[in-house]
Amino acid sequence: MTAKPDGIIGEPLQRDENTAPERNAPANNGHTESHEAPRDDEMHDAEDVQAEPATDMEMGMLGSLEPEPSDVVSELLLQQLGSTGNSYRRETRKAFRHMVSEIYSPPRVTAELRRRPRRHLLPGFALDLTVLDPDDGQPWDFCSREKREKARAMRRKTKPFLLIGSSECTAFCTWQHLNEAKYPDSDKIQRARIRAELHLEFVASLYREQIEDGLYFLHEHPRWASSWKVKGMKALQMIDGVELVQGDQCQYGAMARRGKHRGSPVLKPTGFLSNSPKILEALSKRCSGKHGACSRPEGGRHAILEGKLAHDAAQYPRGLCQAMLKGATAQLRADRRL
Numbered sequence: 001m002t003a004k005p006d007g008i009i010g011e012p013l014q015r016d017e018n019t020a021p022e023r024n025a026p027a028n029n030g031h032t033e034s035h036e037a038p039r040d041d042e043m044h045d046a047e048d049v050q051a052e053p054a055t056d057m058e059m060g061m062l063g064s065l066e067p068e069p070s071d072v073v074s075e076l077l078l079q080q081l082g083s084t085g086n087s088y089r090r091e092t093r094k095a096f097r098h099m100v101s102e103i104y105s106p107p108r109v110t111a112e113l114r115r116r117p118r119r120h121l122l123p124g125f126a127l128d129l130t131v132l133d134p135d136d137g138q139p140w141d142f143c144s145r146e147k148r149e150k151a152r153a154m155r156r157k158t159k160p161f162l163l164i165g166s167s168e169c170t171a172f173c174t175w176q177h178l179n180e181a182k183y184p185d186s187d188k189i190q191r192a193r194i195r196a197e198l199h200l201e202f203v204a205s206l207y208r209e210q211i212e213d214g215l216y217f218l219h220e221h222p223r224w225a226s227s228w229k230v231k232g233m234k235a236l237q238m239i240d241g242v243e244l245v246q247g248d249q250c251q252y253g254a255m256a257r258r259g260k261h262r263g264s265p266v267l268k269p270t271g272f273l274s275n276s277p278k279i280l281e282a283l284s285k286r287c288s289g290k291h292g293a294c295s296r297p298e299g300g301r302h303a304i305l306e307g308k309l310a311h312d313a314a315q316y317p318r319g320l321c322q323a324m325l326k327g328a329t330a331q332l333r334a335d336r337r338l
Helices: 069-081 085-097 109-115 145-158 174-182 187-212 231-237 277-282 308-312 318-334
Strands: 099-103 122-127 162-166 216-222 243-248 269-274
Touching: 099 109, 099 145, 109 122, 109 318, 122 145, 145 187, 162 187, 162 318, 187 216, 187 231, 216 318, 231 269, 243 277, 269 277, 277 318
Parallel strands: 099 122, 099 162, 162 216
Antiparallel strands: 216 269, 243 269
């Protein structure tokens, strides 16, 4: 059965209130969290964060025609821009250049853009194993040559201003590295590693295309993961203008979500690789706490990431998504693209 698109290319297999908006929620209302008073770290220039204007009519599909990926993107832009005719065409061309898309990543930053729209940024596609391709109802598995070619064509067509990606953590984490050392002949471990490296090399090739097009990319992964040593990642780090910085996610709101440590800060040192100086600047906050204490305003002691807490930490805190978007807007200004 073919999944219907919902403002992004594909439909997430699973949704939760932290990563995606409710289905069929009006675009002008955003997520229910938007009713809360915004924190200080959300208010980066009031003109950049805006509510969607009210509309009299929802844009929909005609009859039973299945939309092409380009139709979905165009419809999204029309809903966001709320204009027609020559003005719409001019704004559409501009908006394509200011689109934020995610690759090898579930909708996280794009979900935040839909939840709290920015004047100068629009959510694009989000392609990941947790997202279905509307054409065949299958996940975006980049082990498939067909899916890789289709994703590459989509990037070349839309040319997002910012392409955000994140590696699969399991195959590159420290514990997995220890398992490989202990069981070097494990076929299961080796297959998982090969699969993950194939995905990562593909994403790295899309990042290079972004650079060649004069656009930006952002890659996120735990700072000490072995993925940074993969050939494609090492090659990216050698390109002029590309830098790797560390940010600690406790400074962006990461905290334990369950158990006796619920509400405690989660340090999670994270590496951010990008060719955007402003985005890297926004993501470089470090924790200055000593001996397990956290320097966030609320204080507290860092919870140890293990078991279900480690699984939960794969989700971005809203503060991290907002920092990425602030950095993107600052880069637009620095480039005089606004």
